[in-house]
Amino acid sequence: MNCIATIVSANYLAYARTLEASVRQHQPDADFRVLIVDRPTEEVKAAVARSGLRAVYAQDLGIPDFEHVAFKYELVELNTALKPTFLKSLFAEGFAKVAYLDPDIRVFSSLAPVFDPLDNANIVLTPHAMAPAMDGLRPSDIDFLRNGTFNLGFVALSNTAESIRILDWWEERCLTYGFNDLGFGTFVDQKWMDLVPCYFAGAYVLKHPGCNVAYWNLHEREVTGSKGNFHVGDYPLCFFHFSGVKAELPTVLSRHQTRHSIQPGTTLAELVADYCEALLRNEHKAFAGIKYTFSHFDNGDAITVTARRAACFTEGAASRPFAAGTPLHTLVKQKGMLKRSGDAETGANTLSFDQDSRRVRTINGLVRLAASVIGIERFSTLARYMGFLTRESNMARVLLDQPFELAHKRNNSRFF
Helix, strand or coil, X not given: CEEEEEEECHHHHHHHHHHHHHHHHHCCCCEEEEEECCCCCHHHHHHHHHHCCCEEEHHHXXXXXXXXXXXXXXXXXXHHHCHHHHHHHHHHCCCCEEEEECCCEEECCCCHHHHHHHHCCCEEECECCCCCCCCCCCCCHHHHHHHCXXXXXXXXXXXXXXXXHHHHHHHHHHHHHCCEECCCCEECCCHHHHHHHHHCCCEEECCCCCEEECCCCCCCCCXXXXXXXXXECCEECCEEECCCCCCCCCCCCCCCCCCCCCCCXXXXXXXXXXXXXXXHHCCHHHHHCCXXXXXXXXXXXXXXXXXXXXXXXXXXXXXXXXXCCCHHHHHHHHCCCCCCCCCCCCCCCCCCCCCCCHHHHHHHHHHHHHHHHHCHHHHHHHHHHHHHHCCCCHHHHHHCCCCCCCXXXXXXXXXX
């Protein structure tokens, strides 16, 4: 029997329900499983029960020092880092083929194009794009180089010895170095897959234009048709990846791109509007309000990214990392590494920050002043050093007056 799997925290249960409904419609012979990346609190358990999904909890995967892994990673990092472990657990149940789909995917026709190649392949991957994108808009070829050749919102594997070797290798990398750290060279679970065709046998690159359609490849693919009969060229639309779509904003394709806009009356407009309607129908507003249970210490102190990185190398951090009053909690509090009241998460990136804001203009003025005072060569060296501090756990090490660790250790006790 085949299995289709996804991973969510409780606030994304509406997405998983929407995905499951589409799987039941178009691939009814496959089992559907969900991994919940949250603590099984009464609130979370009630939400999962209300969703009707067949689910297991991350803490039950048998990962050594799971609490430490959950602490050192942010929400998206942890959800993605657990992917190979979850897939291994499904093969241990005896499934012949397993396909992982991100929860913000919807299936529109048979998944035979995904499962059939696994008769002869060990792993099936889909590239972000099959045609260049360098038109001054985003994402571009440069973004694909940064984030990875293959989009890991989808991956499928057959139950073979080579597939288990792939998963073992991927699991070790994800649990140790599964950070969203582009400066370091990692992007959660995804960039590792660039190496799979080089390191392992039986990697199949699926170039079916109807599979994993998303904002990153719409420059080369046009979705046509209407509800129940969508196509991409001469191919049926197999599954669409609604990455960056917000249920409350059905007229916006994705906040992660600048190339495409939704034009009223088009097939794309219908696809996104129907998807947003399905999310709301599946109680998105209710589920979205569930607080991530790994976001704070047990006294309520919010855990910052810097504090998470500090736990990667602080002695004793693997023991009760979420407990207040422990040496780890005391240390990051003393060093000012906890979120202060009133601190806001801007979420700014190269697509979203406002170049004309007062804050940016002020900082740019200070940069020009510093460069004129200390000299451009010294300032360039300082800027490169500040870039180095944003990578890996280097900022946390400086704040804690710890030496840098620049070696890349294999299975480094899942520390960083």
